[in-house]
Structure formats: structure tokens, C-alpha cells
Amino acid sequence: MSVTSVALLAGFVGFLLGISGLIAVRVSQRRRRSLVAVEEPTLPEGTAEILAALGLAYVVVDGVDGVIRASPAAYAYGIVRGHTVVHPELLDMIRRTRRNGVVEERRLELTRGSLEKSAIVLDIRVVIIAEEYILLLADDQTEIVRAQSIRNDFVANVSHELKTPVGAISLLSEALDDAAEDKDAVRHFAKSLHKEAIRLSALVQDIIELSRLQGTDVVSKGTVVDLNRVVSEAVDRTRLTAENKGITIKVGGNLKTPVYGDPDLLVTATRNLIDNAVRYSPENTRVGVGLRERDGMAQIMVTDQGPGIPDVEQDRIFERFYRVDSARSRQTGGTGLGLSIVKHVMAQHGGEVSVWSQSGRGSTFTLVIPQVEDLDEYNGPVAASTNERMHLEEERK
Numbered sequence: 451m452s453v454t455s456v457a458l459l460a461g462f463v464g465f466l467l468g469i470s471g472l473i474a475v476r477v478s479q480r481r482r483r484s485l486v487a488v489e490e491p492t493l494p495e496g497t498a499e500i501l502a503a504l505g506l507a508y509v510v511v512d513g514v515d516g517v518i519r520a521s522p523a524a525y526a527y528g529i530v531r532g533h534t535v536v537h538p539e540l541l542d543m544i545r546r547t548r549r550n551g552v553v554e555e556r557r558l559e560l561t562r563g564s565l566e567k568s569a570i571v572l573d574i575r576v577v578i579i580a581e582e583y584i585l586l587l588a589d590d591q592t593e594i595v596r597a598q599s600i601r602n603d604f605v606a607n608v609s610h611e612l613k614t615p616v617g618a619i620s621l622l623s624e625a626l627d628d629a630a631e632d633k634d635a636v637r638h639f640a641k642s643l644h645k646e647a648i649r650l651s652a653l654v655q656d657i658i659e660l661s662r663l664q665g666t667d668v669v670s671k672g673t674v675v676d677l678n679r680v681v682s683e684a685v686d687r688t689r690l691t692a693e694n695k696g697i698t699i700k701v702g703g704n705l706k707t708p709v710y711g712d713p714d715l716l717v718t719a720t721r722n723l724i725d726n727a728v729r730y731s732p733e734n735t736r737v738g739v740g741l742r743e744r745d746g747m748a749q750i751m752v753t754d755q756g757p758g759i760p761d762v763e764q765d766r767i768f769e770r771f772y773r774v775d776s777a778r779s780r781q782t783g784g785t786g787l788g789l790s791i792v793k794h795v796m797a798q799h800g801g802e803v804s805v806w807s808q809s810g811r812g813s814t815f816t817l818v819i820p821q822v823e824d825l826d827e828y829n830g831p832v833a834a835s836t837n838e839r840m841h842l843e844e845e846r847k
Contacts, residue, residue: 497510497579501521501585502521504587506521506523506587506588506589507521507523507524507526507527507529507572507587507588507589507590508520508521508524508585508586508587508588509521509524509529509530509535509585509586509588510579510583510584510585510586511535511544511583511584511586512582512583513548513582515535515541515544515545516533516534517530517532517533517534517535518533518583523588523590524588527560527570527572527588527590528560528561528570529560529572529586529588535586537558537560539556539558539560540558540574540576540586543556543574543576543586544576544584544586546576547576547577547578547584548578548584551578553575553576553577554574554575554576555573555574555575555576556573556574557571557572557573557574557591558571558572558574559571559572560572569592570590570592571590571591571592571595572588572589572590572591572592573588573589573591574586574587574588575587575589615646615647615649615650615653616650618642618646619643619646619647619650622639622642622643622646623643625639626639626640626643653787672710672711672712672799673710673711673712673713674708674709674710674822675708675709675710675711675712675713675716676705676708677705677708677709677716677741677748677750677819678704678705678741679713680713680716680717680720681701681720681739681741681750682701683717683721684717684720684721684724685699685701685724685739687717687721688721688724688725688728691725691728691729692728692737695728695731695733695734696733696734696735697728697731697733697734697735697736697737698735698736698737699724699728699736699737699739700736700737700738700739701739701740701741702738702739702740702741703740703741703742704741705741705742705743705748705821706743707743707748707821707822708821708822709748709799709819709820709821709822710799710820710822711798711799711819712798712799715795715798715799716795716799716819718791718795719791719792719795719796719803719817720750720752720817722788722789722791722792723750723752723788723792723815723817724737724739724752725788726752726754726788726789726815727752727753727754727756727813727815728754730754730756730757730813731754731755731756731812732755732756735755736755737752737753737754737755738751738752738753739751739752739753740753743821746820746821746823747801747818747819747820747821748818748819748820748821749816749817749818749819750816750817750819751814751815751816751817752814752815752816753812753813753814754812754813754814755812756812756813757809757810757812758807758808758809758810758811758812758813759805759807759809759813760809764805764807767789767805768789768790768792768793768803769790789803792815792817796817796818796819799819799820800819800820801817801818801819801820802817802818803815803816803817803818804816804818
């Protein structure tokens with residue numbers, strides 16, 4: 451074969467290879483354009499509107515567990531981050547539903563992200579809504595579960611606390627019957643019976659007060675309250691108990707700006723603090739009640755000369771039925787609910803209660819309540835306390 455023929459043949463082969471490469475490039479480009487043109491996964495028509503109307507947090511995932519749609523609540527609950535379902539428990543439910551085709555339902559307690567310590571309780575329901583889509587619905591049950599737990603604990607505590615005085619009254623009544631002929635024994639048992647009856651009455655009253663607190667809406671039913679009057683009435687209600695122990699209640703300070711709230715509840719909270727101070731202070735001492743204003747907040751401080759509260763106990767004294775010294779609390783007639791009531795009243799009024807105490811140096815409890823900012827715009831009367839309203843009604847009669 452001549453050199454010319456070989457050259458022509460090589461050129462022809464090169465031409466064919468070039469054409470083949472060009473065709474391959476064109477085919478590759480077309481494939482890439484077709485892949486780019488593929489639309490991202492979408493929900494069946496009308497699904498988004500239905501999910502929005504449910505009012506629940508929802509997540510829709512595809513066949514590889516990627517999130518294609520999620521509600522703002524799902525992100526707020528911490529179950530979705532970016533395009534990923536965070537918790538392995540949820541992924542397990544999604545995969546079981548995809549594998550078995552069966553609806554999965556569970557109640558889970560989950561953390562809100564790796565950096566947050568708070569937990570959230572969710573009722574989870576996982577269903578298939580299309581061949582490649584899985585829907586996860588989440589209903590927040592945190593507050594309901596917390597309320598149920600508090601209610602169960604409260605009922606258990608109340609039952610336990612009521613057993614003691616009720617049992618004591620039963621035994622004392624039997625003892626009275628057996629000692630009917632012995633006047634000294636009758637007098638002794640009658641005195642003990644009276645003491646237990648008073649204690650039972652105080653416990654029931656505090657339980658009723660605490661229950662009433664939880665149903666009170668201070669925001670919508672409150673009024674402007676003069677805390678000077680509140681303190682005055684609280685002192686009057688505890689004066690007899692203090693005089694029986696030779697304790698003087700000294701009030702100092704004055705509040706010029708009122709607060710917004712329920713006057714009776716504020717009297718109850720202040721009276722509970724003063725009553726505790728009188729109970730735990732030695733005889734012939736003094737209980738101090740101070741009033742002051744600071745940074746738009748009214749402060750009521752109650753100081754006693756009691757034994758003080760250890761540091762390790764101070765975080766728990768506002769729990770229901772918690773007592774630092776159970777034996778002494780029973781001797782003084784305490785129910786273990788007084789400080790819990792104070793805490794609830796402050797929460798209702800947007801305030802707080804705090805304690806400073808050292809063993810052997812007494813305790814100071816401080817109520818902090820927001821004052822009325824625009825008093826000039828308020829044209830209504832300042833609420834009177836219960837005693838003042840009763841006196842006014844008597845004068846009118």
C-alpha cells in the first residue's frame with residue numbers, strides 16, 4: 451500500500467473518531483441538561499394546604515429520609531435541622547413505616563438540639579402519603595404532661611399530709627371516749643384534739659387557696675393596688691399570733707407607686723411571709739417588714755430572727771409540702787404550702803420571691819413586683835384590701 455493511501459486511510463479514521471467524540475459530547479450535554487431540568491420533589495396537589503390546616507408540626511421526607519418540606523414548628527421543636535431529621539428515634543419510625551407500610555404512633559420525650567438541656571414531649575404519628583413520601587406529624591404535649599405530673603404529685607402529697615391530722619383526730623376521739631371518767635385526761639386529749647383540728651383546718655384552707663390561685667387570671671381581672679395597704683392588712687392579720695409570742699412587727703418604708711394585680715392574693719402572699727417569720731422567730735423578738743422602690747419594681751422584705759435556712763435547702767423551700775425541719779414545722783402548725791402559695795402569687799403578678807438566709811442569723815424573704823408605669827393614664831380607683839372593703843360596707847350600712 452502506498453504512502454498516499456495510508457495517509458488517506460489514517461485521515462478518514464481520525465475523521466470518524468472526531469465525529470464519534472463530538473456525538474458523545476453532544477449526548478452527554480443533553481443528558482446533563484435533562485438531569486438539570488428534572489424538578490425537585492413536590493407534594494401531591496393540595497397536601498400543603500391540608501397540612502397547614504392541621505395546626506400540627508409536620509415533616510415530609512423522601513425515599514432517602516431527606517426533608518423536602520417542614521413546618522416552622524418542626525424547626526422550633528428541634529426535630530429538623532436543615533434538610534435532616536435530627537433524632538434517630540424519629541428516623542427509626544420513618545423507616546419502619548416505609549418498610550412495613552403501617553402507621554407508627556408513639557409518645558417521645560426529645561431534647562431540643564444537642565446544646566439545649568430542655569426536653570419536649572411529642573405525640574408522633576408517621577404515615578405514607580405517596581409512593582416515595584413519608585409524613586411525620588408532631589403534637590406538643592409538654593405542658594399537658596407536666597400538668598398531669600404536678601397534679602398527680604399534688605394529690606399524692608395532699609393525701610399523705612391529710613392522713614396525719616385525720617388519723618390523730620380519730621385516735622384522740624377514741625382516747626376521749628375511753629377516759630370519759632378522768633377529767634384531767636379528758637382535758638389533755640381535748641387540748642390535743644383542738645390543736646390537730648386547727649392544723650387540719652389550716653391545711654385545707656391552704657389547699658383551697660392554692661387551687662384558687664391556679665384558676666385566677668390576674669391579667670384580665672386585676673386592678674391597681676396600693677402595697678402600703680396590702681402590708682398593713684397582712685400585719686393586722688398576724689398581729690394576734692405575734693402578740694402571743696411577745697413578738698413586735700416593725701414596718702418601715704413607703705411605696706409611692708402602686709402595682710397591678712389582685713389585692714387579696716397579694717395580702718395572702720405577704721401574710722404568709724410574715725406568719726412564717728413570727729412562727730420561726732424566738733419569743734420576745736422582732737420581725738421587720740420593709741418597703742422600697744427600685745428600678746420600677748416594688749419590693750417587700752420580711753426579716754425574721756429564726757434559725758435560718760441551710761444553703762442546700764434554699765432552692766427547695768418553695769416546693770409544695772417541703773419542710774426544712776418537719777418536726778419543728780408540725781409543732782409550729784405549718785402546712786408546707788405557705789411558700790408555694792407565695793411563689794404562685796408572684797408568678798401571677800409577673801414578679802418573683804427570693805430568700806437570703808444563713809444558719810443562726812435568720813432569713814429575709816423579698817417580694818419583687820412590677821409597678822404601674824403610666825399611672826396618670828389610669829383613671830380608676832386604687833383597690834382596697836378585703837378588710838378596708840368590709841369597713842366601708844359597714845359604714846355605708
